[in-house]
Amino acid sequence: MKRLISIFLTLCLLLGITACSAPQPSKEISSANGSNSELESDSTDSADSSADVEESTLTQPEGSAPQSNILIAYFTWAENTSVADPDSVDVDAITSASVLMPGNVGLLAQWIEEETGGDKFSIITEEPYSSDYDTCLNRAIEEHDDNARPAIQGNIENMGDYDIVFLGFPNWWYSCPMAILTFIEKYDLSGKTIIPFCSHGTGGFAASLRDIGNVLPDDCTVLEEFGAYRPEVAQSKDELLAWLAELDIAY
Numbered sequence: 627m628k629r630l631i632s633i634f635l636t637l638c639l640l641l642g643i644t645a646c647s648a649p650q651p652s653k654e655i656s657s658a659n660g661s662n663s664e665l666e667s668d669s670t671d672s673a674d675s676s677a678d679v680e681e682s683t684l685t686q687p688e689g690s691a692p693q694s695n696i697l698i699a700y701f702t703w704a705e706n707t708s709v710a711d712p713d714s715v716d717v718d719a720i721t722s723a724s725v726l727m728p729g730n731v732g733l734l735a736q737w738i739e740e741e742t743g744g745d746k747f748s749i750i751t752e753e754p755y756s757s758d759y760d761t762c763l764n765r766a767i768e769e770h771d772d773n774a775r776p777a778i779q780g781n782i783e784n785m786g787d788y789d790i791v792f793l794g795f796p797n798w799w800y801s802c803p804m805a806i807l808t809f810i811e812k813y814d815l816s817g818k819t820i821i822p823f824c825s826h827g828t829g830g831f832a833a834s835l836r837d838i839g840n841v842l843p844d845d846c847t848v849l850e851e852f853g854a855y856r857p858e859v860a861q862s863k864d865e866l867l868a869w870l871a872e873l874d875i876a877y
């Protein structure tokens with residue numbers, strides 16, 4: 627009898643230890659292709675509420691070779707705001723079209739990802755922007771004039787694996803969203819090749835290349851940029867592919 631009780635107690639102890647050591651779900655998102663596009667699904671849930679997004683992280687699984695030496699970091703309004711009713715957005719309206727996924731710069735980033743096999747990373751501010759154009763513009767102007775560095779989400783832990791960084795953004799108030807400068811200053815980009823791309827509403831790159839150049843480390847190499855005028859973005863894939871083919875990079 628004593629022996630039976632002892633076996634029973636041993637079994638209980640073993641079961642208890644197993645339950646305690648069961649793996650817990652990780653809070654860190656690190657997707658196979660390095661894209662943090664899982665953030666995209668929440669972007670249209672509620673108007674002007676804080677985007678309900680998880681912290682995203684780009685990491686390489688331990689011991690594995692990096693999948694790509696190319697990073698495609700981009701900012702697009704659609705991933706930096708939320709819209710209560712996407713069906714109510716008039717996609718023909720000049721100022722509202724880009725609140726819908728994937729956004730103009732988001733689309734360019736998608737094509738670059740498909741062609742180069744690079745890892746995509748969406749630059750998303752901690753505080754979402756309004757989906758109302760004027761409100762968003764006012765904040766963009768204020769941040770620009772204050773030379774602000776809005777806090778951004780996520781982390782790229784394996785930045786050292788990337789030699790080439792495509793950097794995409796819309797023209798905002800004659801420059802780029804200030805979060806682009808936050809991104810540049812957050813990571814050690816020294817020695818890397820930077821390739822800017824943008825979408826704009828007739829203004830082209832305006833002062834963005836100068837403003838970006840002012841914060842990039844001196845030893846970065848900046849290659850020729852690609853820009854697409856807002857209403858022509860959807861038809862610009864061939865032009866973008868031709869630009870990629872002309873760049874002096876291997877992929």
Ligand SMILES: Cc1cc2nc3c(=O)[nH]c(=O)nc-3n(C[C@H](O)[C@H](O)[C@H](O)COP(=O)(O)O)c2cc1C
Pocket residue numbers: 701702703704723724725729730731732759762763764766795796797798799800801825826827828829830855856
């Ligand atoms: C806040 C804000 C400011 C903008 N400022 C400019 C500007 O100064 N010059 C310009 O040509 N386009 C400007 N635009 C238009 C955007 O550059 C254009 O719509 C771009 O395609 C948006 O890309 P996205 O959809 O990836 O955000 C602005 C748009 C927004 C929302």
